[in-house]
Amino acid sequence: MKEAINGIITLFREEKNAKIHAFCTIAVIWSGNLLNFSSVDWLWISLAIAGVWTSELFNSALERIVDLASPEVNPLAKKAKDFAAGAVLVMAIWAIAVFFLVAIPNLWIILNFGKI
Numbered sequence: 001m002k003e004a005i006n007g008i009i010t011l012f013r014e015e016k017n018a019k020i021h022a023f024c025t026i027a028v029i030w031s032g033n034l035l036n037f038s039s040v041d042w043l044w045i046s047l048a049i050a051g052v053w054t055s056e057l058f059n060s061a062l063e064r065i066v067d068l069a070s071p072e073v074n075p076l077a078k079k080a081k082d083f084a085a086g087a088v089l090v091m092a093i094w095a096i097a098v099f100f101l102v103a104i105p106n107l108w109i110i111l112n113f114g115k116i
């Protein structure tokens with residue numbers, strides 16, 4: 001547990017993307033409260049948030065392993081890092097899609113009928 005928390009703290013210290021994910025996470029939770037997300041909405045949103053953070057942690061772990069195994073420039077090292085970065089991108093696109101799929105109907109209801 002201590003090591004796991006240490007890993008998350010290191011992610012914040014060393015990866016600029018962690019700060020972007022943190023900002024987006026706070027913005028999404030704030031929007032969800034404003035738009036009165038339901039339990040099912042929060043289920044999807046929390047899955048998307050956890051997915052992005054998990055993929056970023058795995059991506060950062062893989063970057064360190066590649067740097068250990070191949071500190072010099074190598075086309076295979078590039079491929080491995082680019083695959084891992086692609087996984088984060090796929091997860092981030094899915095998370096954005098989930099947010100809009102959940103937020104738009106809630107926003108529509110609020111705009112047409114007032115508070116849910």
Ligand SMILES: Nc1ncnc2c1ncn2[C@@H]1O[C@H](COP(=O)(O)OP(=O)(O)OP(=O)(O)O)[C@@H](O)[C@H]1O
Nearest residue numbers: 017059063070071072073074075077078081082085
């Ligand atoms: N050893 C290497 N050999 C060849 N290309 C590399 C190597 N290390 C990194 N690269 C290339 O540089 C890119 C950035 O690598 P770096 O280790 O700096 O990750 P990063 O900038 O922290 O990426 P991310 O934004 O995904 O966290 C990689 O995606 C890869 O294309």
